[in-house]
Amino acid sequence: MRELTYTGRRAVEWREAPDPALRSDQEAIVMPVAATSCDVDSAILAGHGFIDPPFALGHECVARVVGTGDAVTSVSPGDLVVVPWSINCGTCDHCRAGLTAHCTAVPHMAMYGAPIGGSWGGLFSDLVRVPWADAMLVPLPAGLDPVAMASASDNWSLSWRLVAPHLRNRPGARVLVVARGSIGLYVCDIARALGASDVLYVDPDAGHRRLAESFGARTAEAIEPVRHGFDLAVEATGRVDQLALAVKCLTPEGICESAGNHFRPGELPLLDMYLTAVTLRIARDNVRNHIPDALDLARSGDVDPARVVSDVFDWEQLPEALPEKHLKPVFVRKDG
Ligand SMILES: [Zn+2]
Ligand SMILES: [Zn+2]
Known part of the structure; x- marks a missing residue:
């Protein structure tokens, strides 16, 4: 074979x-x-x-x-x-x-x-x-x-896990998706289907953004941190600066799910994360x-x-x- x-x-x-x-x-x-x-x-x-x-x-x-x-x-x-x-x-x-x-x-x-x-x-x-x-x-x-x-x-089943349990615990949560590939788009689809009240999808790729919009998400090429803007953030870029952006946008006791695979090092805003009391899960x-x-x-x-x-x-x-x-x-x- x-x-x-x-x-x-x-x-x-x-x-x-x-x-x-x-x-x-x-x-x-x-x-x-x-x-x-x-x-x-x-x-x-x-x-x-x-x-x-x-x-x-x-x-x-x-x-x-x-x-x-x-x-x-x-x-x-x-x-x-x-x-x-x-x-x-x-x-x-x-x-x-x-x-x-x-x-x-x-x-x-x-x-x-x-x-x-x-x-x-x-x-x-x-x-x-x-x-x-x-x-x-x-x-x-x-x-x-x-x-x-x-x-x-x-990727599809991972995307389910990144949002579904959280939307069950926090019905109508506002969801930020910072992504570059299929995971972020699946997340937009699943988050909307499971009742997220708002989904913002951030990705420089115009074609990806059009797909995200077809799933009912708002989109942006890039954003500055939105203080206390989202209950749940999903990061699937492999870039630590984008993970830092995602955690900076969370409400107090907000949750960030990262799809991981950050092959290059970087810094996270740990003091901000502490003061906002965020939970970051980054997991195989x-x-x-x-x-x-x-x-x-x-x-x-x-x-x-x-x-x-x-x-x-x-x-x-x-x-x-x-x-x-x-x-x-x-x-x-x-x-x-
Ligand atoms: Zn994989
Ligand atoms: Zn075993």
């Missing part, structure tokens, strides 16, 4: 690898049928990552199950499933507490698409081994489009824990994640098209 391999700035290529085989009765082999780039992949492709190439890329996809071990009960060959970006066993203390991004059965940070906790391959590969199929895979609900939901592995997302909730929202029809998909390409176009700048390209297998 082929693995799409990141080889250097704006460069990927197919490399041959042995077909993955089941190593235990709890495993599955899946074939990605609709895969997309995470916002962090865009940073990696631009040369801003911290892991030296080459490595197999990709950690967002809907896949078709092609084989399962005898102990697997939740999915069967032929099923369409969401494959979570991080590897988790489902039975260790952390997994049972919902901390699926911190599973202790695998090396710290084990994930698809980056060799930082062992090598698990990437979801832009022709075939992928899933070490704990029942714990990891989530069947795609009938009626949901694999292309629209390719990002449920990470325990995505497997809330993929089902995020899919439920998608199924409700109150949101439209398909609108964030910028391009649909054939699987064979991956080497040429992935390194180009696209907001949310989805690569689809004809034989999937």
Whole structure:
């Protein structure tokens, strides 16, 4: 089989690898049928990552199950499933507490698409081994489009987690979104659907702003800090100065959720944050824990994640098209 391999700035290529085989009765082999780039992949492709190439890329996809071990009960060959970006066993203390991004059965940070906790391959590969199929895979609900939901592995479900629990606790909250990619746009859609009274989306990209407006957000290219302006701020830029802006806009006891991946250092206004009494959460997302909730929202029809998909390409176009700048390209297998 082929693995799409990141080889250097704006460069990927197919490399041959042995077909993955089941190593235990709890495993599955899946074939990605609709895969997309995470916002962090865009940073990696631009040369801003911290892991030296080459490595197999990709950690967002809907896949078709092609084989399962005898102990697997939740999915069967032929099923369409969401494959979570991080590897988790489902039975260790952390997994049972919902901390699926911190599973202790695998090396710290084990994930698809980056060799930082062992090598698990990437979801832009022709075939992928899933070490704990029942714990990891989530069947795609009938009626949901694999292309629209390719990002449920990470960015879509992360976006749900960044705002949904807070809007439940603070109905009608005012939400600031400082972003550069798909996460901020999903957040606008979800925040509006879940009753945010105001959403301001800040991004220098005019095309992104038009999309945010289509989700009912106000938009700006850039802003000065708005003192006590927002109950909830979401930062998804990878830039510490933008995270500082987000926290400076919060009301007393406001909450800032950061999607993280700040590859370069910077300073936060900690005294301001102390005086305003803000909560900042910056966290690798325990995505497997809330993929089902995020899919439920998608199924409700109150949101439209398909609108964030910028391009649909054939699987064979991956080497040429992935390194180009696209907001949310989805690569689809004809034989999937
Ligand atoms: Zn990601
Ligand atoms: Zn575990």
